Amino acid sequence: MWRRTWPLGVLLLATACGVVDAGDDMACTAIGTPVGVSVDVEHPDAVAATIEVCWDGSCATPALELHPSSRAVETTCTGTSPDDSCSARSEPTGGKHGFASLPRLPAKPVTATLRVLDQAGSPLVDRDLALNPEPAHPNGPNCPAGGPQARISVGADGSVSAR
Numbered sequence: 001m002w003r004r005t006w007p008l009g010v011l012l013l014a015t016a017c018g019v020v021d022a023g024d025d026m027a028c029t030a031i032g033t034p035v036g037v038s039v040d041v042e043h044p045d046a047v048a049a050t051i052e053v054c055w056d057g058s059c060a061t062p063a064l065e066l067h068p069s070s071r072a073v074e075t076t077c078t079g080t081s082p083d084d085s086c087s088a089r090s091e092p093t094g095g096k097h098g099f100a101s102l103p104r105l106p107a108k109p110v111t112a113t114l115r116v117l118d119q120a121g122s123p124l125v126d127r128d129l130a131l132n133p134e135p136a137h138p139n140g141p142n143c144p145a146g147g148p149q150a151r152i153s154v155g156a157d158g159s160v161s162a163r
Contacts, residue, residue, distance in 0.1 A: 028139045028142075028143035028144060029138075029139055031138045031139060031146075032138075032146070033136045033138050033145075033146020033147045033149070034099060034101060034147070034149070035101070035102060035103050035104075035105050035146075035147035035148060035149065036062065036099055036100045036101040036102040036103075036105055036149065036150075037051060037053060037099070037100045037102065037105070037112065037131065037133075037149070037150045037151070037152060038097070038098075038099050038100075038149065038150070038151045038152070039051065039064060039066075039097065039098045039099070039100065039114065039151075039152045039153075039154070040069070040095060040096075040097050040151070040152070040153045040154065041066060041095055041096045041097070041098075041116055041153075041154040042093075042094070042095040042153075042154060042155050042156040043116060043124055043125070043154055043155070043156055043157075043158055044094065044156060045118045045119070045124055046066065046096055046116045046117070046118065046124055046125075046154070047066070047117060047118060047119050048066060048116075048117045048121075049064050049066055049098060049114065049115060049116045049117065050064055050114075050115045050117075051064045051100045051112055051113065051114050051115075051152075052112065052113045053100070053102055053105065053110050053111070053112045053131070054110060054111045054112070055105075055106055055108070055109075055110040055111070056106075060102055060104070062100040062101055062102055063100070063101075064098045064099075064100040065098050066096040066097065066098045067096060067097055067098060068092055068095075068096060069092070069093045069094075069095040069096055069097045070090040070091060070092050070093060071090065071091065071093050072088040072089070072090050073088070073089055073090065073091050074088065074089045075087070075088040076088075103147075105133050105147070105148050105149075105150075106133065106148065107133055107134060107135055107148040108132075108133070109130060109131070109132050110130075110131050110132075110133060110150070111128060111129070111130055111131070112128070112129055112130075112131050112150075112152070113126075113127070113128050113129075114126075114127050114129065114152055114154075114160065116154055116158075124158060125154055125158050125160060127160045129152070129160060129162050130162065131150040131152070131162050132150065132162070133148035133149060133150040134148055134149065134150075135147065135148050135149075136148070136149045150162065150163075151163040
C-alpha cells in the first residue's frame with residue numbers, strides 16, 4: 001500500500017512547505033531573509049565602507065558595497081481593488097546604503113567595527129559599536145521569523161547609531 005501512496009505524501013509535503021497559515025486568513029510566504037548587517041550612510045563625502053563583525057571569539061569581514069539610495073515620490077493608483085495597479089517615481093536621496101551578508105550571524109549581541117571612507121580613502125567614520133541582531137519578519141509579526149539582521153545608520157555629521 002505504501003508504494004502507491006508515498007508520491008501523494010511527497011506532493012502534499014512539498015505543497016505545504018511553500019505557505020504557512022498565520023491565522024486570521026493570512027498566508028505566510030516562503031520568502032527568504034538575508035542574514036547580515038544593513039548600513040545606511042547620509043554623509044555626503046562617503047564613497048566606500050568596510051565592516052568587521054565579531055562574536056564568540058571569531059570575526060568576519062564581509063563585502064560591504066555602498067549604492068546610491070532613493071525614495072519613492074509621486075505614487076499613483078488606478079483604484080483600490082487587488083486587480084488595480086499602482087506606480088511610483090523614485091528620486092535619489094543623496095545617501096548611500098549597503099548590506100554585509102553574514103550567513104552565520106547569531107541572534108545575540110555582537111560587536112562591529114565600521115569604517116566609512118571618502119574618495120581619497122581617508123576615514124570619515126571609524127567606530128566600534130555593539131549590535132543586537134534580531135530575527136526579521138518579512139511577512140509580518142504573525143508569521144515565522146527569518147534570519148537575524150542588524151542595522152547601522154551614519155548621519156550626515158558622521159554620527160553613528162545601531163538600530
